[in-house]
Amino acid sequence: MADTDQQVHPMPQSYNPQSKYDQESATTNEAKELRRQKQKKWALYIIAFIIFQTGIIVLFTFTVMKFRTPKFRVRPSSSFDTFDIQPATPSFNMKLNAQLGIRNTNFGPFKYSNTTITFYYKGIEVGSATIRKSKANFRSTKKVNVPVDLVMPTTIASNSDLASDLNSGILPLTSQSKLSGKVEIMFIFKKKRTANMNCTMEVNTSTKALQNIRCK
Numbered sequence: 001m002a003d004t005d006q007q008v009h010p011m012p013q014s015y016n017p018q019s020k021y022d023q024e025s026a027t028t029n030e031a032k033e034l035r036r037q038k039q040k041k042w043a044l045y046i047i048a049f050i051i052f053q054t055g056i057i058v059l060f061t062f063t064v065m066k067f068r069t070p071k072f073r074v075r076p077s078s079s080f081d082t083f084d085i086q087p088a089t090p091s092f093n094m095k096l097n098a099q100l101g102i103r104n105t106n107f108g109p110f111k112y113s114n115t116t117i118t119f120y121y122k123g124i125e126v127g128s129a130t131i132r133k134s135k136a137n138f139r140s141t142k143k144v145n146v147p148v149d150l151v152m153p154t155t156i157a158s159n160s161d162l163a164s165d166l167n168s169g170i171l172p173l174t175s176q177s178k179l180s181g182k183v184e185i186m187f188i189f190k191k192k193r194t195a196n197m198n199c200t201m202e203v204n205t206s207t208k209a210l211q212n213i214r215c216k
């Protein structure tokens with residue numbers, strides 16, 4: 001019986017390798033699980049990186065790569081050299097040193113061609129000047145000074161509105177221009193842009209200055 005007992009006894013011993021095998025399979029399972037976790041982590045890193053990269057690209061597209069139309073306007077620092085108004089005739093003859101501003105908010109220069117600026121009094125052209133081709137730098141406002149002779153053509157000088165405007169001390173004017181050029185971003189990306197000027201302003205005849213300049 002003891003023999004058989006002894007014969008039976010090795011059973012757990014023969015069982016031991018089995019449990020060892022189970023342990024081994026458990027460790028390989030653990031290793032697999034670890035590898036899976038690692039792969040999952042890497043996949044998450046890659047996804048996070050792709051999202052980050054996409055975000056950067058989108059941000060870049062909507063900021064740096066965005067082509068904005070520059071703003072073109074008459075600045076209040078414009079002044080007059082000659083200032084001759086005759087409410088009785090009525091007529092005026094002034095030399096305006098117009099200071100124009102070209103505001104470029106792009107991440108690159110705006111190169112524009114020659115153009116003309118025209119001033120009107122109630123739709124009647126009273127003066128014009130040429131603006132020479134140049135460029136407005138990266139995120140800045142270029143100031144251009146152009147002398148303009150503003151003369152009321154005598155043919156329409158009988159205009160009664162003009163007499164009352166000159167008597168009131170306010171001469172309303174409008175200016176129009178169109179600045180065509182190219183915005184250049186990072187030296188290679190170029191797009192045509194046209195800055196339209198459409199301003200209304202008042203000449204204050206007592207201060208001999210421009211006031212209430214409004215541009216669209």
Ligand SMILES: *[C@@H]1O[C@H](CO)[C@@H](O)[C@H](O)[C@H]1NC(C)=O
Pocket residue numbers: 114130132133
């Ligand atoms: C631009 O204007 C200047 C002077 O007003 C002139 O010399 C030049 O030829 C013009 N350029 C173009 C491209 O029209």
Ligand SMILES: *[C@@H]1O[C@H](CO)[C@@H](O)[C@H](O)[C@H]1NC(C)=O
Pocket residue numbers: 176196198216
């Ligand atoms: C300028 O603005 C006036 C007033 O809104 C408008 O009547 C006119 O058509 C505009 N001109 C241009 C060239 O945009």
Ligand SMILES: *[C@@H]1O[C@H](CO)[C@@H](O)[C@H](O)[C@H]1NC(C)=O
Pocket residue numbers: 168169170204205206207
């Ligand atoms: C002209 O300018 C002066 C000084 O800014 C101001 O006091 C006056 O009211 C202006 N005239 C008109 C008609 O707006």
